[in-house]
Amino acid sequence: MKLLVCVSKTPDTTAKISFNADNSEFNGAGVQYIMNPYDEWYALVRAMELKEATGGTVTLINVGPAENDTVIRKGLAIGADDAIRINCNPKSSLYVAKQIAEFAKDGGFDIVFCGKETIDYNGSEVGGMVAEYLGMPFISFASKLEMDGNGATITRDIDGGKETVGVATPFVVSAAKGLAEQRIPNMRGIMQARRKPIDVKEPVAFDDLSTVVSYDMPPAKAACKMLDPEDMDELVRLLHEEAKII
Amino acid sequence: MSVLVFAESQGGQFKKSAFEAVTYGYKTAQVLGTECIAICLGEAGNAADLGNYGASKVLSVADSALNTVDSQAYTSVIAQAAEKNGASVVVLMHSATGKGIVGGLSARLNAGSAPGVNQIPTNDGAFRVKKNVFSGKAIAEVELTSDVKVISVMGNSFQPEVVGSPATVETFAADVPAARITVKSVDKVQGSVPLPEAEIVVSAGRGMKGPENWGIIEELAELIGAATACSRPVADTDWRPHHEHVGQTGVAIRPNLYFAIGISGAIQHLAGVNSSKVIVVINKDPEAPFFKAADYGVCADLFDVVPRLIEAFKKRKANS
Numbered sequence: 187m188k189l190l191v192c193v194s195k196t197p198d199t200t201a202k203i204s205f206n207a208d209n210s211e212f213n214g215a216g217v218q219y220i221m222n223p224y225d226e227w228y229a230l231v232r233a234m235e236l237k238e239a240t241g242g243t244v245t246l247i248n249v250g251p252a253e254n255d256t257v258i259r260k261g262l263a264i265g266a267d268d269a270i271r272i273n274c275n276p277k278s279s280l281y282v283a284k285q286i287a288e289f290a291k292d293g294g295f296d297i298v299f300c301g302k303e304t305i306d307y308n309g310s311e312v313g314g315m316v317a318e319y320l321g322m323p324f325i326s327f328a329s330k331l332e333m334d335g336n337g338a339t340i341t342r343d344i345d346g347g348k349e350t351v352g353v354a355t356p357f358v359v360s361a362a363k364g365l366a367e368q369r370i371p372n373m374r375g376i377m378q379a380r381r382k383p384i385d386v387k388e389p390v391a392f393d394d395l396s397t398v399v400s401y402d403m404p405p406a407k408a409a410c411k412m413l414d415p416e417d418m419d420e421l422v423r424l425l426h427e428e429a430k431i432i
Numbered sequence: 433m434s435v436l437v438f439a440e441s442q443g444g445q446f447k448k449s450a451f452e453a454v455t456y457g458y459k460t461a462q463v464l465g466t467e468c469i470a471i472c473l474g475e476a477g478n479a480a481d482l483g484n485y486g487a488s489k490v491l492s493v494a495d496s497a498l499n500t501v502d503s504q505a506y507t508s509v510i511a512q513a514a515e516k517n518g519a520s521v522v523v524l525m526h527s528a529t530g531k532g533i534v535g536g537l538s539a540r541l542n543a544g545s546a547p548g549v550n551q552i553p554t555n556d557g558a559f560r561v562k563k564n565v566f567s568g569k570a571i572a573e574v575e576l577t578s579d580v581k582v583i584s585v586m587g588n589s590f591q592p593e594v595v596g597s598p599a600t601v602e603t604f605a606a607d608v609p610a611a612r613i614t615v616k617s618v619d620k621v622q623g624s625v626p627l628p629e630a631e632i633v634v635s636a637g638r639g640m641k642g643p644e645n646w647g648i649i650e651e652l653a654e655l656i657g658a659a660t661a662c663s664r665p666v667a668d669t670d671w672r673p674h675h676e677h678v679g680q681t682g683v684a685i686r687p688n689l690y691f692a693i694g695i696s697g698a699i700q701h702l703a704g705v706n707s708s709k710v711i712v713v714i715n716k717d718p719e720a721p722f723f724k725a726a727d728y729g730v731c732a733d734l735f736d737v738v739p740r741l742i743e744a745f746k747k748r749k750a751n752s
Binding site: 197203205223224279283302303307311312318324325339344345346347348351352353363394396398407408412413415419421426432 | 568
């Protein structure tokens with residue numbers, strides 16, 4: 187099987203979030219970057235497991251600048267065979283999806299994997315966009331994926347529960363927690379990754395239809411009001427009269 | 433021109449989020465000086481009620497193929513309705529269903545998109561709308577420059593507001609594409625309020641010491657009509673089912689009231705709950721990071737505090 191895994195670079199979960207002086211751009215100074223956890227832990231690892239079970243190849247694709255190669259190398263160390271980087275500084279999801287679809291359309295991929303969302307922009311969009319551009323079915327939030335015959339049986343999260351669906355290849359799937367278990371690259375993988383190819387391609391022209399014009403921090407939270415553990419009537423009163431909730 | 437709102441239904445009934453979406457669509461239509469049209473897919477018994485929240489008419493596509501959620505079919509039908517009604521903005525909920533559609537729909541309509549917004553857009557020369565980014569740690573203002581725009585709205589950001597009366601329901605003759613996904617089984621969580629839609633959530637963590645101690649959590653939740661939730665270690669050790677796990681890798685929620693009981697408040701957990709309107713933290717460790725994100729804190733043993741809190745709620749209930 188030919189598998190394509192879309193990987194994104196995001197600030198580490200614990201990174202301090204700040205912006206430049208006019209709040210127009212994320213301030214990356216001193217920020218540790220990682221591969222988006224949904225892309226790495228779930229999408230890439232499940233793709234590796236399928237390759238190990240049935241043979242085939244796992245290709246990574248990233249849409250971003252040369253700095254992203256460190257994140258791509260980690261994916262190669264986990265075991266992907268090769269990687270494509272579309273060389274640009276993307277500003278919108280649709281732009282990213284267009285680049286991925288342009289690469290994937292003639293690639294003969296059986297499954298295109300992505301994470302359910304990135305932990306920076308939290309959009310959950312790219313998978314659906316790629317599927318639409320490629321004319322493939324899209325299964326969002328997969329927590330289980332088993333191949334059977336010429337398709338797959340996938341369990342996905344739906345509102346208020348889970349649903350198990352069948353779909354024939356090729357398709358696009360977004361990975362949620364449960365699809366696989368995180369893998370730590372071993373030394374052999376890391377050494378091999380150095381010799382694996384990252385093919386750099388230039389982007390196709392596409393106009394952004396959405397752009398972030400400014401960032402802001404959420405309003406500071408008032409200090410926590412500490413209550414007497416003996417007096418829970420007071421908490422109930424505050425929730426009722428001050429917070430006006432219960 | 434119009435604003436088209438996809439009103440989600442389940443088992444033939446609208447969810448509260450459908451009314452939230454129509455309220456959002458109505459307010460957006462007011463900003464743009466146009467009308468708000470709702471569309472419902474599959475069975476939807478009380479479609480006319482969407483008029484109460486500001487829909488001037490309701491399009492109904494009662495094709496039984498749409499009773500199950502197929503992202504491609506939904507995308508196609510909503511796109512057809514958007515084109516036929518000259519929609520300049522399409523509004524979805526940022527639910528599991530909405531997230532499955534938002535990307536495909538914006539690609540299909542060549543529309544700029546803003547997924548997971550929590551404010552009404554502004555249109556002073558440019559169409560802009562705000563959304564949370566970095567898992568709630570920052571807010572981004574997004575400008576959409578395309579003729580058609582796709583927005584998905586975070587649940588529980590807007591309360592439904594009754595502004596009108598029942599609307600006329602028209603059948604919308606859509607070309608429903610053949611399903612490419614077959615649903616084999618559906619496993620709904622029975623009985624309780626689905627977590628992402630709950631207005632009050634009682635959540636507990638490792639401080640509970642073991643699954644056998646959850647009785648007080650369930651009692652408190654039932655008493656105040658709340659959904660129950662848990663932290664990641666609790667779900668990972670199977671003390672509680674995985675669908676209760678809130679946080680970065682679990683469900684992100686924004687209830688009106690969130691009780692964090694025996695949860696220290698790791699940054700990954702906070703990422704899933706920091707948009708809650710009011711947070712109450714009960715923890716015996718005064719250094720627990722969760723207190724920094726809390727509105728009300730109780731620093732004591734939860735096994736003493738929670739039963740006392742249950743009594744206090746019972747007393748208020750009896751007196752009101």
